[in-house]
Amino acid sequence: MARSHKPIVWSLFAAGGTFAAFITPVMIFISGLALALGVLPAEALAYERMVTLLDNPIGKGVAFLVVFLPAWHAAHRLRITAHDFGIRADGLVMAVCYGLASVATVLTVFALFRL
Amino acid sequence: MSERNVELEILRYDPDTDVAPHFQTYQVPCQEDWVVLDAVNYVKDELDRSLSYRWSCHMAVCGSCGMMIDGEPRLSCKTFMRDLSDKIRIEPLANFPIERDLVVVMDDFMDKLASVKPYLVAAEKRSVEDGSYLQSPAQLKKFKQYTLCINCTLCYAACPQYAHNEGFAGPAALALAHRYNLDSRDVGRAARQDVVASNEGIWECSFVGACSDVCPEHVDPAGAIQQTKIASTLDYFKDLITPGRDK
Amino acid sequence: MSRRPFVRTVSTTTWWLAQPRYIRYMAREVSCILIGAYSGLVVVGLLRLSQGAAAWTGFTDALQTPLSVGFHLLALAFALYHTTTWFNVTPKAMPLQFGEFQVPGSIIIAAHYAGWLIVSALFLFLSGV
Numbered sequence: 001m002a003r004s005h006k007p008i009v010w011s012l013f014a015a016g017g018t019f020a021a022f023i024t025p026v027m028i029f030i031s032g033l034a035l036a037l038g039v040l041p042a043e044a045l046a047y048e049r050m051v052t053l054l055d056n057p058i059g060k061g062v063a064f065l066v067v068f069l070p071a072w073h074a075a076h077r078l079r080i081t082a083h084d085f086g087i088r089a090d091g092l093v094m095a096v097c098y099g100l101a102s103v104a105t106v107l108t109v110f111a112l113f114r115l
Numbered sequence: 116m117s118e119r120n121v122e123l124e125i126l127r128y129d130p131d132t133d134v135a136p137h138f139q140t141y142q143v144p145c146q147e148d149w150v151v152l153d154a155v156n157y158v159k160d161e162l163d164r165s166l167s168y169r170w171s172c173h174m175a176v177c178g179s180c181g182m183m184i185d186g187e188p189r190l191s192c193k194t195f196m197r198d199l200s201d202k203i204r205i206e207p208l209a210n211f212p213i214e215r216d217l218v219v220v221m222d223d224f225m226d227k228l229a230s231v232k233p234y235l236v237a238a239e240k241r242s243v244e245d246g247s248y249l250q251s252p253a254q255l256k257k258f259k260q261y262t263l264c265i266n267c268t269l270c271y272a273a274c275p276q277y278a279h280n281e282g283f284a285g286p287a288a289l290a291l292a293h294r295y296n297l298d299s300r301d302v303g304r305a306a307r308q309d310v311v312a313s314n315e316g317i318w319e320c321s322f323v324g325a326c327s328d329v330c331p332e333h334v335d336p337a338g339a340i341q342q343t344k345i346a347s348t349l350d351y352f353k354d355l356i357t358p359g360r361d362k
Numbered sequence: 363m364s365r366r367p368f369v370r371t372v373s374t375t376t377w378w379l380a381q382p383r384y385i386r387y388m389a390r391e392v393s394c395i396l397i398g399a400y401s402g403l404v405v406v407g408l409l410r411l412s413q414g415a416a417a418w419t420g421f422t423d424a425l426q427t428p429l430s431v432g433f434h435l436l437a438l439a440f441a442l443y444h445t446t447t448w449f450n451v452t453p454k455a456m457p458l459q460f461g462e463f464q465v466p467g468s469i470i471i472a473a474h475y476a477g478w479l480i481v482s483a484l485f486l487f488l489s490g491v
Contacts, residue, residue: 011352
């Protein structure tokens with residue numbers, strides 16, 4: 001039996017899972033609930049402020065990671081979950097899952113580049 | 116000591132006469148302090164001589180008496196009747212072919228165990244004159260937990276990945292590999308990787324964790340596998356950067 | 363006497379319904395769908411931001427609709443389940459041993475929650491809450 005190449009995706013899965021565990025809940029709260037609940041003032045997410053926030057390498061780096069790591073974590077886990085639900089077409093599942101994550105990655109780079 | 120009448124529903128299978136397994140019910144007067152194994156022994160001694168099952172020590176050290184009790188893989192000598200209701204369903208361990216009644220075919224498990232090289236791979240050949248290995252309590256503590264496996268295969272019965280892929284090395288085999296990999300006297304980690312780090316080794320595991328839940332010795336095979344995933348991932352990238360490095 | 367072992371089959375689609383621990387496992391796994399969907403939402407947000415003020419305002423307006431709030435509540439629930447399950451298994455995947463002393467799992471988990479609170483507070487502060 002040959003050594004598997006799974007470590008490549010698994011390291012992304014592990015890094016993404018750790019990142020998502022720490023960061024995703026508060027991000028969801030900020031983007032989706034704080035505004036609606038009135039806890040966050042509307043100016044906090046104002047266009048100028050957001051552009052300034054992301055106008056530097058650190059801001060862009062963080063924004064990239066906020067998408068990249070959880071997306072690849074979710075992609076690998078979804079691949080496994082598909083198998084757990086009885087879907088055995090692993091090649092197709094891989095293409096869909098990692099394909100979606102790749103699209104998200106490319107679009108994020110594109111958007112951050114434009115900013 | 117008070118008695119309680121318990122109904123045991125046991126899955127029977129006679130390869131000579133049965134097309135498929137079927138349940139057979141027995142009424143057993145159980146003592147308060149009985150374990151399931153006592154009740155099964157009663158059936159064989161008093162009600163039905165033909166019932167076949169494995170057991171030995173009756174004290175949870177030999178690993179022979181594993182069976183599905185009310186759908187959960189358990190050692191029948193360690194499962195107390197007082198914790199169960201008046202109707203108990205007993206089946207052979209899941210995910211193994213049924214040989215006869217409650218006896219399962221263990222061949223695949225034995226092969227998996229052997230495949231991970233479950234013995235000390237020494238750096239050099241040692242003779243008796245060389246004396247014994249020196250190992251500190253701290254070094255022993257690193258792997259002691261993983262030595263406690265009694266090969267009862269409850270973990271294989273609990274693992275859904277083993278249920279759906281017989282090629283999976285499985286929890287106990289991988290925990291045993293981990294036991295030797297962590298042993299300071301052993302240098303066989305690289306030799307084990309062909310099996311351990313293959314797609315049918317640690318990478319088939321999705322960390323359901325049922326194996327560790329049902330383990331009667333608290334070996335925590337799930338933890339062993341995750342630790343091995345991390346170590347193998349680091350190895351993989353180290354090998355990419357420096358191929359052919361001395362492992 | 364002949365050997366004719368009988369192989370029992372397990373459903374590949376409904377096996378997880380047989381036990382509560384399997385159902386909890388599937389809930390943990392399915393959390394990735396919500397986390398992935400949220401990542402997609404962030405991508406859309408970044409794209410809208412890069413398209414100018416009008417597009418961005420449209421996005422933040424949409425964030426305050428009941429549908430968006432509903433999705434975020436669901437996503438938050440699953441994200442928190444991911445966080446707790448991830449932290450709970452960390453001591454098993456990465457045991458810490460100093461000499462003969464093994465750090466209790468509860469301490470490792472507590473440290474993770476502490477870190478999570480600090481990071482969350484930091485993000486909340488930076489966002490202007």
